[in-house]
Amino acid sequence: MTAAPLFEVRAAGKVFGGRPAIADLSFSVCRGEFLAVLGPSGAGKTTLFRCLAGLIPMDSGQALLSGADVAGFKGRQRRRIAVVFQQFNLVNRLSALDNVLAGRLGYVPAWRGWLRRFERADVLLALECLERVGLLAQASQRADTLSGGQQQRVAIARALAQRAELIIADEPVASVDPHIGAGILELLRSICHAQQDGLAVICSLHQPHFAKQFADRVVGLVDGRIVLDVAGADFDEASLQHVYGQTASPAQTPDGRQATLASASALA
Numbered sequence: 173m174t175a176a177p178l179f180e181v182r183a184a185g186k187v188f189g190g191r192p193a194i195a196d197l198s199f200s201v202c203r204g205e206f207l208a209v210l211g212p213s214g215a216g217k218t219t220l221f222r223c224l225a226g227l228i229p230m231d232s233g234q235a236l237l238s239g240a241d242v243a244g245f246k247g248r249q250r251r252r253i254a255v256v257f258q259q260f261n262l263v264n265r266l267s268a269l270d271n272v273l274a275g276r277l278g279y280v281p282a283w284r285g286w287l288r289r290f291e292r293a294d295v296l297l298a299l300e301c302l303e304r305v306g307l308l309a310q311a312s313q314r315a316d317t318l319s320g321g322q323q324q325r326v327a328i329a330r331a332l333a334q335r336a337e338l339i340i341a342d343e344p345v346a347s348v349d350p351h352i353g354a355g356i357l358e359l360l361r362s363i364c365h366a367q368q369d370g371l372a373v374i375c376s377l378h379q380p381h382f383a384k385q386f387a388d389r390v391v392g393l394v395d396g397r398i399v400l401d402v403a404g405a406d407f408d409e410a411s412l413q414h415v416y417g418q419t420a421s422p423a424q425t426p427d428g429r430q431a432t433l434a435s436a437s438a439l440a
């Protein structure tokens with residue numbers, strides 16, 4: 173990890189219908205850092221991520237990637253940030269390899285993308301990315317025949333092929349079972365910590381024990397504001413109550429039980 177932040181969020185704000193979804197949010201992430209964002213439903217995690225990825229404009233504040241304002245990113249620059257979604261967002265009828273090659277769109281001439289005629293180097297890179305996520309054998313398999321966990325790995329391979337510097341993952345393990353989810357977070361963490369890529373991961377989760385287990389740092393969001401920013405190892409029951417205890421409805425595990433670090437761990 174280097175001292176200079178890779179990504180810096182300054183006083184980010186977004187209002188919907190007069191109500192702030194996120195307000196005055198500031199934090200930064202270094203290369204090699206895995207940052208987990210926790211918070212109850214409606215806390216503003218997805219809104220924050222959509223703003224950070226440039227999918228929707230912020231109403232106030234800035235997000236800077238290596239000092240450059242994300243709001244001004246056009247074309248190829250937008251590829252510097254990759255987004256991994258809960259529902260994978262693959263093209264179902266295309267193979268795993270073609271989905272990963274989609275990460276190269278923006279780097280190759282448009283006609284190559286339309287005809288799906290990629291250079292040998294791009295195909296090799298895509299295959300290498302599939303190998304890194306453990307899916308080389310599934311390269312030619314249609315995306316919609318892959319399991320949910322495999323589809324999420326393809327989405328991560330696509331982010332790698334994109335040569336993204338920052339991966340923003342919104343609940344990447346919400347649609348898979350806890351065992352597969354742990355494998356995906358382990359993969360994201362290993363990519364994040366790999367010196368060769370020098371990237372960072374910002375990942376929202378609804379499983380506090382996963383945040384503690386995998387994240388270098390945990391940020392807690394309540395009502396659009398940061399209420400907690402601690403090292404993953406220091407995230408404890410008091411942190412959990414701080415994030416989820418302030419809301420009218422109690423924090424719940426995916427199966428509907430009230431979340432504690434102990435009860436949530438039992439799910440893994």
Ligand SMILES: Nc1ncnc2c1ncn2[C@@H]1O[C@H](COP(=O)(O)OP(=O)(O)OP(=O)(O)O)[C@@H](O)[C@H]1O
Pocket residue numbers: 188189193211212213214215216217218219220
């Ligand atoms: N396009 C929109 N129009 C109006 N309100 C919105 C819009 N998107 C989000 N909101 C509101 O902003 C608030 C934050 O929503 P957001 O989806 O960011 O929460 P979240 O933390 O991601 O929740 P969850 O954990 O359930 O995914 C909510 O009150 C939501 O209704």
Ligand SMILES: [Mg+2]
Pocket residue numbers: 217218219342
């Ligand atoms: Mg959300």
